[in-house]
Amino acid sequence: MTEYDIATASNHLLYTGITISPVKVVKALGTYIFDNDGRRILDFTSGQRSSLLGHSHPEIVEVIKSQIETVDHLHSTMITKPVADLVIRLARLLPPPLEKTLLLNTGSESVEAAIRLAKAYTGKFEVIALTASYHGQTSGASSATFSKYRNTGLPCMPGQLAFPAPYAYGSPFQRNGTYCWETEFDYGWSLIDRQTVGSLAAFIIEPILSGGGILELPERRLSAECKKRGIVLIVDEAQTGVGRAGKMFAFQEEEGFVPDILLLSKTLGCGVPLAALVTSVEIEKGSRQSVFYWNTTHQNDPLTAAVGNKTLEIVERDGLCQNSAERGAQLAQGLLRLQEKYGDWVGDTRGRGLLQGLELVSKPGAGMTAKDLGAAVVEKALANGLSCSVVPSPAQGSVIRLVPPITISSEEIDEALRILDDTLAAVLVQ
Structure with a gap:
């Protein structure tokens, strides 16, 4: 590969608030990325949490080659076999009544479409999101994001309401020394019922709040409370769907729970820009009467749809949900051992x-804050090959986020x- 200069390129890249990595990646294969010095680095970010099956999975490579030679892109009104x-x-994998799908490009776009759909269906405009939520960077998605990037000094969409996110480790809602989600849940609804102007349209959640610090949401009672108030419940599985959390879809962890609208994106596309909004016939019918409209350039693209279909096929065929659950348990046990070792x-x-x-x-009295520690650990881990x-x-504080491909081995x-152990020893034990 031709040599290139990151510093020179950075002079021509618009600053967007993120720091450019110093690593020159020349190849990515499976669970590893390789730099220009031939160094092998374990990728525990799965790209941008999107390379679900690892990098350059041979079947994904083949389907892209085949599809781009056949039909790459069409007008979005034309439905191809991959779509x-x-x-x-x-429709086969999801429980009823989830059977109506809109194929889009990114997580942010799917959130925008879902919010507009919910507003069209209900005829209302208020949207509830969790205080540690992350749903994207476009207008509606960023308005429903409370975990970060909110202090911009710019107005959000009207009607945004915040609901406390579950945080067992540091929550003030303790009962007999144990975190009490039920108490916090009731408190959250009391806040919503006082904030609302009587126009509640949607509640958007992530089953596990990734950008908010890996917080698992207990969904029990959530659907019932939404139904009581006539609220559309949107479950955003950008990072948790398609086997990532040990089941094909993370919402299936709770028996009998089905969202009104399900959003898939990062993991469904396996590294290409693909998203899906899935809902019911009832919501589609109601929104039609309110003239719901959505039409974008790459909606229903055959190339990305072919990748999404192959991704689902591989995950189902190869038992990768089970692998995710088993390797996840192995990783969790290892992290517990590190917690015991570096308990302070x-x-x-x-x-x-x-x-x-x-x-x-x-x-x-430590010399570094938790935020400083997090940055130092990530930097040192990268130098060590992770x-x-x-x-x-x-x-x-800082949460080190570990999100490897679900094809990962023991x-x-x-x-x-x-x-990670070597890294923590170098950074923390001083």
Whole structure:
């Protein structure tokens, strides 16, 4: 591969609030990325949490080659076989009444479409989101995002209401020394019932709040409370869907729970820009009467649909939900051992399947804050051969986020845990 200069390129890249990585990646294959020095790095970010089956999975490569040689892009009113195959497969995999699919590009776009659909269906405009939520960067999606990027000084869409996110490790809602979600849940609804102007349209949630610090949401009673108030419940599974959390869809962890609208994106596209909104006949019918309209350039694209269909096929055929659950349990056990070893610095470990987090805390009088520690751990881990990311916890500490491909092996989990152990020893024990 031709040599290139990141510093020179950075002079021509618009700054967007993110720091450019110094690593020059020349190849990505399976669970690893490779830099220009030939160094192998375990990818525990799955790209942007999207490379569900690892990088350059041979069947994904083949389907892209085949599809781009056949039909690459068409007018969005033209339905090709890949689109038909994908929507039919989703209808088979999902429980009723989820059977109507809109194929889009990104998570943000799916959130925008879902919010507009809910507003059209209900004729109302208020949207509830969790205080540690992350739903994207476009107008409606960022308005429903409370975990970060909110202090822009710019107006959000009207009608945005915040509901407390579950945070067992640091929550003030304790009963007999144990976190009490039920109490916080009731408190949250009391806040909503006082804030609303009587126009509640939607409540959007993530089953596991990834960008908010790997917080698992207990969904019990949520659907019932939404139905009581006539609210459309939107479940955003951008990062948790398609096997990531140990089941094909994370909402299936709770028996009998079915959202009104399901959103899939990152994991469904396996590295290409694909998203899906799935809902019921009832909501489609109601929104038609309100003239719901959505039409974008790459809606129903055959190329990305072919990848999504193949991704679902591979996950189902190869038992990758089970692999995610088993390797996730292995990773979780390893993180618990690290918590025991570095107890003064590791406050909590949590997650489900292969979406795991390790929360760092700072000792009184320590030279570094938890935020500084997180940045230092991620930097050192990368130097040691492990790519991971850090996100803020609700208490504004640092959570090391570990999200490997669901094709990962037991040996690769062990390798990552060893690197993380060496990294923590170097950064924390001083």
